Amino acid sequence: MNWHHSCTITNNTLPDNPIVFVSEGFAKMTGYTREEICGQNCRFLQGKYTDSETVKRVSDHLKKGKSVSVQILNYRKDGHPFWNVFVILPIHDAKGKVPAFIAIQKNITKIKLSQPLADWIWVHTSLWLELIGKSIYSQIFIHNKIDGRRLVNMTADELVSLGTSRDDATYIVQEIHSLVQRENKVLTRTVKTRSLDSLGITQSSDKV
Structure with missing residues (x-):
């Protein structure tokens, strides 16, 4: 099982x-x-x-x-x-x-964390910290109720002011940027697919 x-x-x-x-x-x-x-x-x-x-x-x-x-x-x-x-x-x-x-x-x-960042509540962000190996700061995120909308705009200085180390703050910000980039790629693919579908164009994975 x-x-x-x-x-x-x-x-x-x-x-x-x-x-x-x-x-x-x-x-x-x-x-x-x-x-x-x-x-x-x-x-x-x-x-x-x-x-x-x-x-x-x-x-x-x-x-x-x-x-x-x-x-x-x-x-x-x-x-x-x-x-x-x-x-x-x-x-x-x-x-x-x-x-x-x-x-x-x-x-x-992981399914919950695949939802749009705008829909994340502070529970999601604290769980995300665990996935990137920084669960020691989960309580900070929970206490400050840092949701997805706030997360994407956080800076290293803000994280340090909340109690993280400078190195960890830098790492977390890098992971935030990666998270946003992945979501933007998914959104771009979704918009492109819907646009092609609306024009009646079927995408094919076959190479000519």
Whole structure:
């Protein structure tokens, strides 16, 4: 199983609906061992910036024995956040009751970060820092709520004033420029393709 995909099974006949089965993928995705996970309720992955409304939606569906699918900000054992999309399905017995649930999860952090920079909130920028190896500054970005619109205009001096080292500030600015360039290339290709399509011109990859 690809570690980006994982599953768990919970026992709904026990108090607090604890996890009783953990796939290797789930353990790798979260950083916890199977022994640490089993017996826990799935909310143990929640953290400071997990959306409470999303949590309530999941809880309400489980209480009614219904399936539910959401995207939610979870946290690994090392404290690093990640975007998790999961679907929870009820397992019915012969009497129609729900003694268990099965949940299938996928880490979609990179997919979230492929969204336009203008749509990034501060959670996205802090996750991006982790991807470029500068997660030590995630809390600075979170505390100052640096979103995508602010990120693209940041200078090395501003980053230093927020608490980064000069070398790291220079590196982060370089990565910001690379990020903007990649997005501009994607936008240019999209506009070009749409323009050709509107003229009824079909692009071909075949070389003459």
